[in-house]
Amino acid sequence: MSSNANGQQGLIKGILKRPASISPSASSPTHPDASPSRPLQNLQLDTADVMSAQLPSTARSNGKSPAPPMLRKHSSPMMPPFMVSAPGKVIVYGEHAVVHGKPAIAAAISLRSYLHVSFLSKSHRTVTMRFPDIELEHTWELDKLPWDAFAAPGKKKFYYDSVTSLDPDLQAALEPSIQLVSPNAPESIRKIHHSTACCFLYLFCSLASRKTPPCVYTLRSTIPLRAGLGSSASISVCISAALLLQIRALSGPHQDQPPQECELQIERINRWAFVGEMCIHGNPSGIDNTVAAGGKAVLYQRQGPEKPPRIVPIHSFPELPLLLVNTRQSRSTAVEVAKVATLRENHPALTENILDSIGLVTESAYKLLTSPDFDPSSLAALKHLGDLVTINHGLLVSLGVSHPKLERIRELIDHTGIGWTKLTGAGGGGCAITIIKPRPTSAANGNGVHHEHSSSSEASDSDSDSPATAAASVISSGTKLKHRILDNLEVKLGNEGFDKFETTLAGDGVGVLWPAVLHNVNEEEGGEEIDQEKFLRAEGTEGIERLVGVASARARKVDALRDVREGWKFWRPWETEADDED
């Protein structure tokens, strides 16, 4: 790839492609997860030095061919901005039963948070958090942050450490800096701002250092907040990944990274994201950050109070088109969980049976997904997964955690025959998900409902679209019909006050755009830099996705499923595994 306008792109790519290197004289002990392929040994990286580090002449620009040697640019120490991104999640099977020890499956969705990191000249000595989704903006003076507390003997944590609880002394040391945030906001808003600020500062003070270059962290998310979609885990993963990249504690992402190495990077990000989640939630289960960091899907099962939960990645979970509808009905997870507990007290045998059945639903899905014969493109396999969605919803209704709005959404969607629908998460409001059928006409829901959209007149209508659409003949008529159904549905759902999102299930985890430059926009001039102001001005989900180079299959008018994310790189252990098998 050619270098960008300021000539630093090759250098930055090189930095990303190598694990944090050490000077030969460094005498730090070997850290626990060092491996021959990951010669990471330097445990206390000096961020300022690292961030102006020189590309070794052996670094390669694209993973294939050697890049021309580059000289250190003493006169231009400022880094171009970079971005990281992480997905939200849905529970596909097993919510509520998971509280009672049964397994659940959660998967990533293509709604994501995006964090833009830009650097200021050294004279600034500040760090700024710009989080407009919650109207939060704050600048701290770097020298006034409690670095000594975080570096004190017994307190200092390293990037490879596993931190499973927040340190009350460190929380107390952060308190004065947190109290500076939004002092005049109403109490309810201040609480949200303070927990987000705590998430950011705890990670910043743990991973960065006093010598960190002045930075601005700008965050925007396309994930609705507090709707059970893991928005907090997604931002925690972004913050963790950005800081770990800044201190060069991550290798890649790059194309030919072995699966174990991908997993190591994901694990490292995930550990710190869990710390961020603890700042926002107190006692998170860890499932949301695990999915946001690693992507795809995981099986999750509690193993009692003393043991850590069982978390098994499901790399074979297929990427599926998913319709997500937000009731916009606020609900409390605690209230819904308590409802099930009460039902269990009043009707122990019945409730236990329902919970067991939900456990069986999850196990059936897991068995199918991990079977050696599993063919994600087979209609029978998709129908099996879809039937399990329908059964799971019925069981959740029996537990009393649905809501009239969720039932209304299911009714509207079932009527179109477009897919299999269930509530997701705690219920009592929140969101519904629909796994979309490949061909809505032939795969109608089979319960005798008349499908207004499956008439032949509609199908032929869709074939005689405008010249522009017709020219995009790569879209099959089945897909056009599906789009038409979805468009009609959007109007109906919108009229009733629901928000509809067309997303993808089981996609990528954390992603990196380094530097924050898009190339196909303006190739001749070295691409277009995504600067902080453009990022802040982007309008809504569409504006953000367009700015950061995301083009959905639908926007590209093709039948393909996966969104194109131009320039973005991901750790995809499943892809390398698949390649190895070839």
Ligand SMILES: Nc1ncnc2c1ncn2[C@@H]1O[C@H](COP(=O)(O)OP(=O)(O)O)[C@@H](O)[C@H]1O
């Ligand atoms: N886009 C965002 N910008 C800033 N903070 C966010 C954002 N998304 C989530 N958060 C933080 O996470 C909290 C929401 O977490 P939570 O209530 O668990 O909802 P969810 O189920 O979506 O994770 C917010 O109150 C805020 O502290």
Ligand SMILES: C[C@@](O)(CCOP(=O)(O)O)CC(=O)O
């Ligand atoms: C109902 C439950 O199983 C899932 C709650 O999910 P959410 O809060 O809607 O993301 C509770 C839990 O697992 O802690």
